[in-house]
Amino acid sequence: GDSVTQMEGPVTLSEEAFLTINCTYTATGYPSLFWYVQYPGEGLQLLLKATKADDKGSNKGFEATYRKETTSFHLEKGSVQVSDSAVYFCALGQGGKLIFGQGTELSVKP
Amino acid sequence: ETGVTQTPRHLVMGMTNKKSLKCEQHLGHNAMYWYKQSAKKPLELMFVYSLEERVENNSVPSRFSPECPNSSHLFLHLHTLQPEDSALYLCASSQDFGQGNEQFFGPGTRLTVL
Numbered sequence: 001g002d003s004v005t006q007m008e009g010p011v012t013l014s015e016e017a018f019l020t021i022n023c024t025y026t027a028t029g030y031p032s033l034f035w036y037v038q039y040p041g042e043g044l045q046l047l048l049k050a051t052k053a054d055d056k057g058s059n060k061g062f063e064a065t066y067r068k069e070t071t072s073f074h075l076e077k078g079s080v081q082v083s084d085s086a087v088y089f090c091a092l093g094q095g096g097k098l099i100f101g102q103g104t105e106l107s108v109k110p
Numbered sequence: 111e112t113g114v115t116q117t118p119r120h121l122v123m124g125m126t127n128k129k130s131l132k133c134e135q136h137l138g139h140n141a142m143y144w145y146k147q148s149a150k151k152p153l154e155l156m157f158v159y160s161l162e163e164r165v166e167n168n169s170v171p172s173r174f175s176p177e178c179p180n181s182s183h184l185f186l187h188l189h190t191l192q193p194e195d196s197a198l199y200l201c202a203s204s205q206d207f208g209q210g211n212e213q214f215f216g217p218g219t220r221l222t223v224l
Binding site: 004034036041042043044045046049089093096097098099100101102103 | 114116141150151152153155158160165166200202207208211212213214215216217218
């Protein structure tokens with residue numbers, strides 16, 4: 001069945017460091033891909049999305065490119081801030097449903 | 111109120127209690143979802159409603175019973191739960207039930223079963 005695999009956390013970075021969180025997927029057909037973020041004590045918020053191959057989603061300095069050839073949707077940010085500390089979830093949308101990865105906790109230290 | 115709201119935010123119940131979780135969306139969406147979020151596990155989709163009809167039921171135990179009286183409200187009725195049901199229960203909505211539709215999440219209800 002369809003699935004999403006994310007790199008395990010926690011990931012700890014210093015402020016202004018470069019961030020990459022890897023995400024790969026297995027799916028039939030042509031899913032949409034999403035990154036959601038969950039701040040402490042809150043629900044999930046959509047960070048960015050891409051609906052077809054080679055699309056790049058971007059928001060708040062975060063980017064991810066839908067790579068069909070490598071079945072990947074890695075999340076990147078050039079310079080993280082303390083306020084980016086949260087749990088990040090990669091997800092694929094197929095048949096009206098979202099299938100999530102297990103989440104990657106990011107901690108950014110000043 | 112805006113977005114997706116959930117009440118209560120925290121709930122502690124015994125295994126013999128009956129309680130209900132409430133979700134309300136103020137976005138004019140047609141689809142609503144219940145998810146279970148347990149520590150160190152991916153979110154688990156429990157139920158999906160589209161235009162007030164259930165379209166997905168992912169082998170959820172019968173001690174969880176959903177209700178969608180209209181397109182803005184979704185309930186999760188709980189009875190005779192087990193300690194392993196303790197988790198964060200998230201409600202979400204989307205414009206329609208279909209691929210590529212962004213889901214908007216509520217803040218969740220933190221449930222503890224004693």
